[in-house]
Each structure stands twice: as structure tokens, then as C-alpha cells.
Amino acid sequence: MACDGLHTGLAVRLAARSGRLSGQTAGLAPGFVQANLAILPATDAADFLRFCTLNPKPCPLLDVSEPGHRILSRLGADLDIATDLPAYRVWRDGELVDEPHDVAEHWRDDLVTFAIGCSFSFEEALIADGLGVRHIEQGRNVPMFRTTIACEPAGRFAGPLVVTMRPFRPADAIRAIQITSRYPTVHGAPVHLGAPDQIGIADLGQPDYGEAVDIRDGEIPVFWACGVTPQAVIAAARLPFAITHAPGCMLATDLLNARLATS
Structure with a gap:
């Protein structure tokens, strides 16, 4: 509740x-x-x-x-x-x-x-700048995906990067990059935008964690590094x-x- x-x-x-x-x-x-x-x-x-x-x-x-x-x-x-x-x-x-x-x-x-x-910290900055954050608008948990991007290993810890996804129109995506780059202690700028298949994501409607959100005509998916990554690494x-x-x-x-x- x-x-x-x-x-x-x-x-x-x-x-x-x-x-x-x-x-x-x-x-x-x-x-x-x-x-x-x-x-x-x-x-x-x-x-x-x-x-x-x-x-x-x-x-x-x-x-x-x-x-x-x-x-x-x-x-x-x-x-x-x-x-x-x-x-x-x-x-x-x-x-x-x-x-x-x-x-x-x-x-x-x-x-x-x-x-x-x-990333909840930089979402506040996005909203303050007038950019809609879709999962908050829809009352859902942010969609998260395991990628084919490998983390740098350390001892027994190794595994894939997990990312969060937020859809934006291209001009808004540029602004989102500018805003989030000011928050390096909460994941910072995105690691990828568009072309989800290039980082091993087959279906944006089937996140590995969280819930899917609507992606509207003219929008592109923007991906940020995610703090669920340690869960994947710890499991591995x-x-x-x-x-x-x-x-x-x-x-x-x-x-x-x-x-x-x-x-």
C-alpha cells in the first residue's frame, strides 16, 4: 500500500x-x-x-x-x-x-x-524543467532492463549493466541529457538513447524489472545506468x-x- x-x-x-x-x-x-x-x-x-x-x-x-x-x-x-x-x-x-x-x-x-x-533525484530536476517523466505520470515503477553492456569486474563481482528507460521527444531528450549530466552522484547522463537492440533489449514492453510505460509517436527511449545493477551482479x-x-x-x-x- x-x-x-x-x-x-x-x-x-x-x-x-x-x-x-x-x-x-x-x-x-x-x-x-x-x-x-x-x-x-x-x-x-x-x-x-x-x-x-x-x-x-x-x-x-x-x-x-x-x-x-x-x-x-x-x-x-x-x-x-x-x-x-x-x-x-x-x-x-x-x-x-x-x-x-x-x-x-x-x-x-x-x-x-x-x-x-x-535516479529519482534527477527526475525531480527533469520535472522542474517541464519535462514529463512517464512512469510517474502513469503511476508505475520505472521500467528497467538488463543489457549486454558488461560492467568492469572486481573479484567475484561481474555482470551486465541494468538501465532505466524514459521516453522523450528528441529535443526533450537533448535537454534531459543536459540536466542529468549535472547529477553524477545519482547516475548522471544517459548511457544510450534510441536503438534498444544495440544494447541487447529486445522488447521495451517487457522490462526485466519495474513496469512498461507508453512510448508515444515521435518519442525515443533514453537509457540511464540503474542502481538495480548490483542486484544482477550479486545474483551472478x-x-x-x-x-x-x-x-x-x-x-x-x-x-x-x-x-x-x-x-
Whole structure:
């Protein structure tokens, strides 16, 4: 169940913590940064940190926790990693085994949390400039696709780039590139536009994650690197244990989107 009127990161976190919010967070807490999560055992954290460093477009790091800590004080004063997202995914040996609304019962003292920038931040800038964001207009989760673009490997972490897609008219696509290039900590400029088959996407109506959106006459698909990429990489690595956010269900922080923009 989604909730209206959640205008701050704290309000979204508290709604998720109480169980009042269980759906996607797109459009909630306007003005506040939202984050993807990857939560791994400390034994795998160094390699994953290197993976993020080598792949900053899909994995722009906002913060990293100490082992076992359920707080990220840089992102919010009242914040509990184990309870404050609407939905999580729990992975064992590369297989999805649970999609709970909190992961307190799965928590371990060796877990390290990686908070990764999310495209919801630059969507606010697109809307402020008068560009429509189709999945928000249609009340859907952004469509996400696995591509044939390989990420730079690090240790056991390797796999395909996952992208989000938003359709625009060509002139608006140029403007969207200009706007999002100012937000490198939340995926930045697109990685591809038009010709989805060139990056291994056969059918825009069948996303691997999220929901399909309408593409109107005269529009072209524009693709940004996506923070769901770590899920594909973690699954491919077949880690004994890991936790991620459920697609579209982000950690709402107390950081302001405006502070992420470069000049």
C-alpha cells in the first residue's frame, strides 16, 4: 500500500518502518535524495567497494556503513537500515528467497550496507524543467532492463549493466541529457538513447524489472545506468547471503537533491 502526503525523507522512512508504506517510493519525499541498497557480508565488502569504484555510473556511492551497523548517519538522523524501506530482497547463493517489508530477523553483525545514488533525484530536476517523466505520470515503477553492456569486474563481482528507460521527444531528450549530466552522484547522463537492440533489449514492453510505460509517436527511449545493477551482479556472484532493496522501493534520506547538482 502506498501513502500520499509523505513530503520528507523521515516521513517516508517512518511510514515504511510502521508498515503503512509498502509500495514504490517514486514521487515521494520531493526534494530529498533516495538511495538503492546493497547489504553484504564484510568478507565481500572490499571487492564490492572496488566494483562500485570501477562502475560509478550504475553504482554511485552515497555512503557505506560500519560492519553490523544499521545506521547511516550521513543520510539521516533517525534511520534504521533494517526497517526503513518499503520492501527488501533477501538472496542466498544467488537465488531470491524472500521479499520482506523489513529485514530485522535476517540481520547479522557482519553486514555492511552500501547506499547507492538513485535516479529519482534527477527526475525531480527533469520535472522542474517541464519535462514529463512517464512512469510517474502513469503511476508505475520505472521500467528497467538488463543489457549486454558488461560492467568492469572486481573479484567475484561481474555482470551486465541494468538501465532505466524514459521516453522523450528528441529535443526533450537533448535537454534531459543536459540536466542529468549535472547529477553524477545519482547516475548522471544517459548511457544510450534510441536503438534498444544495440544494447541487447529486445522488447521495451517487457522490462526485466519495474513496469512498461507508453512510448508515444515521435518519442525515443533514453537509457540511464540503474542502481538495480548490483542486484544482477550479486545474483551472478552467487553470494551465500545478501540483501538489496526491492526495485523501486528506495531508502529516503535527509539529503537534499539540490546539494548533489554540479554547476
